[in-house]
Amino acid sequence: MPEIRTMEIVDSHTEGEPTRVVIDGWPQPAGDTMSARRETLRRDFDAVRAAVVLEPRGHDAIVGALLTPPVSDDAVAGVIFFNDVGYLGMCGHGLIGVVRTLEHLGRIGPGSVRIDTPVGTVRADLAPDGTVSLENVPSYVLHDGVTLNIPGLGTVRGDVAWGGNWFFLTERPPSAPPLALSEVRELTRIAMAIRDALAAAGITGADGAPVDHVELFGPPRRAGADSRNFVLCPGAAYDRSPCGTGTSAKMAALHAHGQLRAGRRWRQESITGSLFTGWVDERDGTIVPHIEGRAFVTARATLQFDPRDPFRFGIAEP
Numbered sequence: 001m002p003e004i005r006t007m008e009i010v011d012s013h014t015e016g017e018p019t020r021v022v023i024d025g026w027p028q029p030a031g032d033t034m035s036a037r038r039e040t041l042r043r044d045f046d047a048v049r050a051a052v053v054l055e056p057r058g059h060d061a062i063v064g065a066l067l068t069p070p071v072s073d074d075a076v077a078g079v080i081f082f083n084d085v086g087y088l089g090m091c092g093h094g095l096i097g098v099v100r101t102l103e104h105l106g107r108i109g110p111g112s113v114r115i116d117t118p119v120g121t122v123r124a125d126l127a128p129d130g131t132v133s134l135e136n137v138p139s140y141v142l143h144d145g146v147t148l149n150i151p152g153l154g155t156v157r158g159d160v161a162w163g164g165n166w167f168f169l170t171e172r173p174p175s176a177p178p179l180a181l182s183e184v185r186e187l188t189r190i191a192m193a194i195r196d197a198l199a200a201a202g203i204t205g206a207d208g209a210p211v212d213h214v215e216l217f218g219p220p221r222r223a224g225a226d227s228r229n230f231v232l233c234p235g236a237a238y239d240r241s242p243c244g245t246g247t248s249a250k251m252a253a254l255h256a257h258g259q260l261r262a263g264r265r266w267r268q269e270s271i272t273g274s275l276f277t278g279w280v281d282e283r284d285g286t287i288v289p290h291i292e293g294r295a296f297v298t299a300r301a302t303l304q305f306d307p308r309d310p311f312r313f314g315i316a317e318p
Protein backbone atom coordinates (compact mmCIF):
# COMPACT_ATOMS: atom_id res chain seq x y z
CA MET A 1 0.00 0.00 0.00
CA PRO A 2 1.50 3.35 -0.99
CA GLU A 3 1.63 5.92 1.81
CA ILE A 4 -1.88 7.26 1.42
CA ARG A 5 -3.29 9.20 4.37
CA THR A 6 -6.48 10.67 2.87
CA MET A 7 -8.64 10.19 -0.21
CA GLU A 8 -11.52 12.30 -1.57
CA ILE A 9 -14.65 10.44 -2.60
CA VAL A 10 -18.22 11.08 -3.72
CA ASP A 11 -20.85 8.42 -2.93
CA SER A 12 -24.04 8.01 -4.92
CA HIS A 13 -26.62 5.39 -5.67
CA THR A 14 -28.09 4.52 -9.04
CA GLU A 15 -31.55 3.01 -8.75
CA GLY A 16 -30.47 1.70 -5.33
CA GLU A 17 -26.99 0.39 -6.18
CA PRO A 18 -24.10 2.32 -4.59
CA THR A 19 -21.09 3.81 -6.40
CA ARG A 20 -18.06 5.36 -4.68
CA VAL A 21 -16.12 7.64 -7.04
CA VAL A 22 -12.53 8.36 -6.02
CA ILE A 23 -11.82 11.92 -7.14
CA ASP A 24 -8.43 12.53 -5.49
CA GLY A 25 -5.72 10.91 -3.37
CA TRP A 26 -5.20 7.63 -5.28
CA PRO A 27 -1.91 7.61 -7.26
CA GLN A 28 -2.68 7.53 -10.99
CA PRO A 29 -1.99 4.09 -12.52
CA ALA A 30 0.55 3.96 -15.38
CA GLY A 31 -0.60 2.76 -18.82
CA ASP A 32 -1.43 4.03 -22.31
CA THR A 33 -4.78 2.23 -22.42
CA MET A 34 -7.52 1.84 -19.82
CA SER A 35 -7.03 -1.92 -19.72
CA ALA A 36 -3.26 -1.44 -19.09
CA ARG A 37 -4.14 0.96 -16.26
CA ARG A 38 -6.56 -1.61 -14.83
CA GLU A 39 -3.69 -4.17 -14.84
CA THR A 40 -1.47 -1.66 -13.02
CA LEU A 41 -4.16 -1.29 -10.35
CA ARG A 42 -4.49 -5.05 -10.04
CA ARG A 43 -0.71 -5.51 -9.72
CA ASP A 44 0.36 -2.48 -7.67
CA PHE A 45 -2.66 -1.03 -5.89
CA ASP A 46 -4.93 -3.89 -4.99
CA ALA A 47 -4.63 -3.03 -1.30
CA VAL A 48 -6.01 0.44 -2.13
CA ARG A 49 -9.04 -1.16 -3.84
CA ALA A 50 -9.68 -3.23 -0.73
CA ALA A 51 -9.16 -0.25 1.58
CA VAL A 52 -11.75 1.82 -0.34
CA VAL A 53 -14.60 -0.68 -0.72
CA LEU A 54 -14.25 -3.35 1.98
CA GLU A 55 -15.57 -3.09 5.52
CA PRO A 56 -15.11 -1.22 7.81
CA ARG A 57 -15.01 1.71 5.33
CA GLY A 58 -17.30 0.12 2.75
CA HIS A 59 -19.36 -3.02 2.19
CA ASP A 60 -19.75 -5.70 -0.45
CA ALA A 61 -22.39 -3.92 -2.55
CA ILE A 62 -20.26 -0.83 -3.24
CA VAL A 63 -18.76 -0.48 -6.70
CA GLY A 64 -15.72 1.80 -6.65
CA ALA A 65 -14.78 4.02 -9.58
CA LEU A 66 -11.33 5.53 -10.01
CA LEU A 67 -11.29 8.57 -12.30
CA THR A 68 -8.27 8.90 -14.58
CA PRO A 69 -7.33 11.25 -17.41
CA PRO A 70 -8.91 10.09 -20.70
CA VAL A 71 -6.98 7.99 -23.24
CA SER A 72 -9.03 9.00 -26.29
CA ASP A 73 -9.13 12.52 -27.73
CA ASP A 74 -12.84 13.13 -27.39
CA ALA A 75 -13.37 11.70 -23.87
CA VAL A 76 -13.70 13.85 -20.71
CA ALA A 77 -12.30 11.17 -18.36
CA GLY A 78 -11.35 7.55 -17.95
CA VAL A 79 -12.82 5.30 -15.28
CA ILE A 80 -11.84 1.94 -13.80
CA PHE A 81 -14.55 0.13 -11.83
CA PHE A 82 -13.79 -2.24 -8.97
CA ASN A 83 -15.63 -4.05 -6.18
CA ASP A 84 -15.06 -6.19 -3.10
CA VAL A 85 -13.39 -9.03 -5.07
CA GLY A 86 -11.68 -7.38 -8.07
CA TYR A 87 -12.18 -5.28 -11.20
CA LEU A 88 -15.06 -4.87 -13.66
CA GLY A 89 -15.03 -4.18 -17.41
CA MET A 90 -17.82 -1.63 -17.62
CA CYS A 91 -20.48 -0.86 -15.04
CA GLY A 92 -23.79 0.64 -16.14
CA HIS A 93 -25.10 1.82 -12.79
CA GLY A 94 -21.56 2.96 -11.91
CA LEU A 95 -21.24 5.05 -15.07
CA ILE A 96 -24.55 6.78 -14.36
CA GLY A 97 -23.19 7.49 -10.84
CA VAL A 98 -19.93 8.86 -12.31
CA VAL A 99 -21.82 11.23 -14.63
CA ARG A 100 -23.95 12.60 -11.77
CA THR A 101 -20.80 12.91 -9.64
CA LEU A 102 -19.03 14.93 -12.36
CA GLU A 103 -22.13 17.15 -12.52
CA HIS A 104 -22.15 17.51 -8.71
CA LEU A 105 -18.50 18.62 -8.85
CA GLY A 106 -19.34 21.20 -11.54
CA ARG A 107 -17.10 19.46 -14.10
CA ILE A 108 -19.90 18.80 -16.61
CA GLY A 109 -23.43 20.06 -17.25
CA PRO A 110 -26.37 18.69 -19.22
CA GLY A 111 -25.29 17.35 -22.60
CA SER A 112 -23.26 14.52 -24.06
CA VAL A 113 -19.88 13.23 -22.82
CA ARG A 114 -17.64 10.30 -23.71
CA ILE A 115 -15.83 8.32 -21.02
CA ASP A 116 -13.08 5.71 -21.54
CA THR A 117 -13.34 2.33 -19.77
CA PRO A 118 -11.12 -0.77 -19.95
CA VAL A 119 -13.57 -2.38 -22.42
CA GLY A 120 -14.20 0.62 -24.67
CA THR A 121 -15.39 4.21 -24.79
CA VAL A 122 -19.00 4.82 -23.83
CA ARG A 123 -21.21 7.86 -24.32
CA ALA A 124 -23.47 9.36 -21.67
CA ASP A 125 -26.18 11.98 -22.05
CA LEU A 126 -27.12 13.98 -18.97
CA ALA A 127 -30.60 15.51 -19.15
CA PRO A 128 -31.45 18.78 -17.32
CA ASP A 129 -33.61 16.76 -14.85
CA GLY A 130 -30.58 14.57 -13.91
CA THR A 131 -31.63 11.47 -15.86
CA VAL A 132 -28.64 9.82 -17.54
CA SER A 133 -28.76 7.66 -20.64
CA LEU A 134 -25.66 5.81 -21.67
CA GLU A 135 -24.62 4.16 -24.89
CA ASN A 136 -22.76 1.03 -23.87
CA VAL A 137 -20.15 -1.07 -25.66
CA PRO A 138 -21.51 -3.48 -28.33
CA SER A 139 -23.10 -6.52 -26.69
CA TYR A 140 -23.69 -10.07 -27.93
CA VAL A 141 -24.52 -13.68 -27.07
CA LEU A 142 -21.45 -15.94 -27.03
CA HIS A 143 -23.09 -19.28 -26.08
CA ASP A 144 -26.77 -19.81 -26.82
CA GLY A 145 -28.87 -22.34 -24.85
CA VAL A 146 -26.29 -23.65 -22.38
CA THR A 147 -27.74 -26.47 -20.24
CA LEU A 148 -26.50 -27.06 -16.71
CA ASN A 149 -27.46 -29.68 -14.16
CA ILE A 150 -27.43 -28.17 -10.69
CA PRO A 151 -27.70 -30.56 -7.73
CA GLY A 152 -30.88 -29.82 -5.79
CA LEU A 153 -32.14 -27.44 -8.46
CA GLY A 154 -32.41 -29.50 -11.64
CA THR A 155 -31.75 -28.42 -15.21
CA VAL A 156 -31.09 -24.78 -15.89
CA ARG A 157 -30.87 -23.42 -19.45
CA GLY A 158 -29.57 -20.02 -20.44
CA ASP A 159 -27.25 -17.88 -22.54
CA VAL A 160 -23.73 -16.62 -21.90
CA ALA A 161 -23.72 -13.00 -23.07
CA TRP A 162 -21.49 -9.91 -22.98
CA GLY A 163 -22.78 -6.51 -21.92
CA GLY A 164 -19.44 -5.04 -20.77
CA ASN A 165 -19.10 -7.91 -18.24
CA TRP A 166 -19.88 -11.63 -18.69
CA PHE A 167 -23.35 -12.86 -17.73
CA PHE A 168 -25.28 -16.10 -17.57
CA LEU A 169 -28.92 -15.21 -18.30
CA THR A 170 -31.68 -17.60 -17.29
CA GLU A 171 -35.31 -17.68 -16.19
CA ARG A 172 -35.83 -18.22 -12.45
CA PRO A 173 -35.77 -22.03 -12.01
CA PRO A 174 -39.24 -23.33 -11.00
CA SER A 175 -37.87 -24.68 -7.69
CA ALA A 176 -36.33 -21.29 -6.78
CA PRO A 177 -38.21 -18.80 -4.58
CA PRO A 178 -39.89 -15.75 -6.14
CA LEU A 179 -37.73 -12.77 -7.05
CA ALA A 180 -38.42 -10.93 -3.78
CA LEU A 181 -36.09 -8.99 -1.49
CA SER A 182 -37.04 -11.31 1.38
CA GLU A 183 -35.57 -14.21 -0.66
CA VAL A 184 -32.20 -12.64 -1.45
CA ARG A 185 -30.24 -15.13 0.66
CA GLU A 186 -31.66 -18.18 -1.18
CA LEU A 187 -31.48 -16.49 -4.60
CA THR A 188 -27.83 -15.70 -3.92
CA ARG A 189 -27.15 -19.34 -3.00
CA ILE A 190 -28.83 -20.55 -6.21
CA ALA A 191 -27.06 -18.04 -8.44
CA MET A 192 -23.71 -18.96 -6.86
CA ALA A 193 -24.42 -22.67 -7.52
CA ILE A 194 -25.09 -21.79 -11.18
CA ARG A 195 -21.85 -19.80 -11.39
CA ASP A 196 -19.91 -22.68 -9.82
CA ALA A 197 -21.49 -25.14 -12.30
CA LEU A 198 -20.43 -22.95 -15.25
CA ALA A 199 -16.85 -22.88 -13.96
CA ALA A 200 -16.86 -26.64 -13.28
CA ALA A 201 -18.08 -27.28 -16.84
CA GLY A 202 -15.34 -25.03 -18.26
CA ILE A 203 -17.91 -22.61 -19.73
CA THR A 204 -16.37 -19.16 -19.99
CA GLY A 205 -16.67 -15.87 -21.76
CA ALA A 206 -14.29 -14.89 -24.58
CA ASP A 207 -10.58 -15.63 -24.00
CA GLY A 208 -11.41 -17.85 -21.02
CA ALA A 209 -12.83 -14.99 -18.95
CA PRO A 210 -14.95 -16.25 -16.04
CA VAL A 211 -18.71 -15.79 -16.29
CA ASP A 212 -18.86 -13.91 -13.00
CA HIS A 213 -22.38 -12.42 -13.11
CA VAL A 214 -25.60 -14.51 -13.03
CA GLU A 215 -28.97 -13.00 -13.85
CA LEU A 216 -32.31 -14.66 -13.02
CA PHE A 217 -35.47 -13.33 -14.70
CA GLY A 218 -39.13 -13.47 -13.76
CA PRO A 219 -42.39 -11.63 -14.37
CA PRO A 220 -42.44 -7.91 -13.45
CA ARG A 221 -44.35 -6.51 -10.48
CA ARG A 222 -44.13 -2.88 -11.45
CA ALA A 223 -46.70 -1.51 -13.88
CA GLY A 224 -45.16 -0.95 -17.30
CA ALA A 225 -42.06 -3.11 -16.67
CA ASP A 226 -41.24 -5.98 -19.05
CA SER A 227 -39.30 -8.17 -16.62
CA ARG A 228 -37.90 -8.34 -13.08
CA ASN A 229 -34.39 -9.60 -12.32
CA PHE A 230 -32.03 -10.75 -9.61
CA VAL A 231 -28.36 -10.19 -10.45
CA LEU A 232 -25.47 -11.84 -8.65
CA CYS A 233 -22.31 -9.72 -8.97
CA PRO A 234 -18.76 -11.13 -8.78
CA GLY A 235 -18.37 -12.17 -5.13
CA ALA A 236 -21.61 -12.64 -3.20
CA ALA A 237 -23.34 -9.27 -3.46
CA TYR A 238 -26.50 -8.72 -5.52
CA ASP A 239 -27.21 -5.68 -7.64
CA ARG A 240 -29.78 -3.35 -6.09
CA SER A 241 -30.31 -1.78 -9.53
CA PRO A 242 -31.44 -3.72 -12.63
CA CYS A 243 -27.70 -3.84 -13.63
CA GLY A 244 -26.70 -1.77 -16.65
CA THR A 245 -24.30 -4.27 -18.21
CA GLY A 246 -26.72 -7.11 -17.33
CA THR A 247 -29.64 -5.34 -19.01
CA SER A 248 -27.36 -4.74 -22.02
CA ALA A 249 -26.53 -8.47 -22.20
CA LYS A 250 -30.24 -9.33 -21.78
CA MET A 251 -31.30 -7.00 -24.61
CA ALA A 252 -28.59 -8.43 -26.89
CA ALA A 253 -29.97 -11.92 -26.16
CA LEU A 254 -33.58 -10.83 -26.73
CA HIS A 255 -32.55 -9.26 -30.05
CA ALA A 256 -30.62 -12.41 -31.04
CA HIS A 257 -33.75 -14.49 -30.32
CA GLY A 258 -35.98 -12.15 -32.36
CA GLN A 259 -37.77 -10.88 -29.22
CA LEU A 260 -36.60 -7.24 -29.22
CA ARG A 261 -36.37 -5.12 -32.34
CA ALA A 262 -34.06 -2.10 -32.58
CA GLY A 263 -35.48 0.99 -30.90
CA ARG A 264 -38.20 -0.76 -28.91
CA ARG A 265 -38.04 0.16 -25.19
CA TRP A 266 -37.23 -2.62 -22.68
CA ARG A 267 -38.12 -1.80 -19.07
CA GLN A 268 -36.06 -3.89 -16.68
CA GLU A 269 -37.17 -3.93 -13.04
CA SER A 270 -34.69 -4.90 -10.29
CA ILE A 271 -35.18 -7.02 -7.18
CA THR A 272 -35.60 -3.73 -5.25
CA GLY A 273 -38.32 -2.51 -7.64
CA SER A 274 -36.13 0.13 -9.33
CA LEU A 275 -36.08 0.46 -13.12
CA PHE A 276 -33.77 0.94 -16.12
CA THR A 277 -35.25 1.67 -19.52
CA GLY A 278 -33.15 0.27 -22.36
CA TRP A 279 -33.12 -0.13 -26.11
CA VAL A 280 -30.70 -1.36 -28.76
CA ASP A 281 -29.41 0.05 -32.04
CA GLU A 282 -28.07 -2.08 -34.87
CA ARG A 283 -24.78 -0.53 -36.03
CA ASP A 284 -22.19 -1.95 -38.47
CA GLY A 285 -23.28 -5.50 -37.71
CA THR A 286 -23.18 -4.97 -33.92
CA ILE A 287 -25.84 -4.46 -31.26
CA VAL A 288 -25.31 -1.26 -29.29
CA PRO A 289 -27.35 -1.09 -26.05
CA HIS A 290 -28.60 2.07 -24.37
CA ILE A 291 -29.58 2.29 -20.70
CA GLU A 292 -31.43 5.12 -18.98
CA GLY A 293 -31.67 5.61 -15.21
CA ARG A 294 -31.24 8.00 -12.30
CA ALA A 295 -28.51 8.43 -9.70
CA PHE A 296 -28.40 10.58 -6.56
CA VAL A 297 -25.32 11.83 -4.71
CA THR A 298 -25.48 10.66 -1.08
CA ALA A 299 -22.17 11.90 0.40
CA ARG A 300 -18.93 13.72 -0.26
CA ALA A 301 -16.24 12.65 2.15
CA THR A 302 -12.56 12.37 2.95
CA LEU A 303 -11.44 8.81 3.72
CA GLN A 304 -8.79 8.63 6.43
CA PHE A 305 -6.06 5.94 6.47
CA ASP A 306 -4.48 5.95 9.91
CA PRO A 307 -1.20 3.95 9.85
CA ARG A 308 -2.05 2.68 13.37
CA ASP A 309 -5.39 1.23 12.15
CA PRO A 310 -5.00 -2.57 11.74
CA PHE A 311 -8.02 -2.59 9.38
CA ARG A 312 -6.99 0.34 7.19
CA PHE A 313 -6.75 -2.04 4.17
CA GLY A 314 -10.19 -3.51 4.91
CA ILE A 315 -11.28 -6.72 6.58
CA ALA A 316 -10.18 -9.68 4.43
CA GLU A 317 -8.52 -13.07 4.73
CA PRO A 318 -4.79 -12.52 5.25
Ligand code: PYC
Binding pocket: 017, 063, 088, 090, 091, 092, 093, 094, 165, 233, 239, 241, 242, 243, 244, 245, 246
Ligand atom coordinates in the same frame (compact mmCIF):
# COMPACT_ATOMS: atom_id res chain seq x y z
O1 PYC B 1 -24.78 -1.81 -13.52
O2 PYC B 1 -23.43 -2.83 -14.90
C1 PYC B 1 -23.86 -2.63 -13.78
C2 PYC B 1 -23.28 -3.38 -12.65
C3 PYC B 1 -22.33 -4.36 -12.70
C4 PYC B 1 -22.10 -4.77 -11.38
C5 PYC B 1 -22.91 -4.01 -10.56
N1 PYC B 1 -23.62 -3.17 -11.36
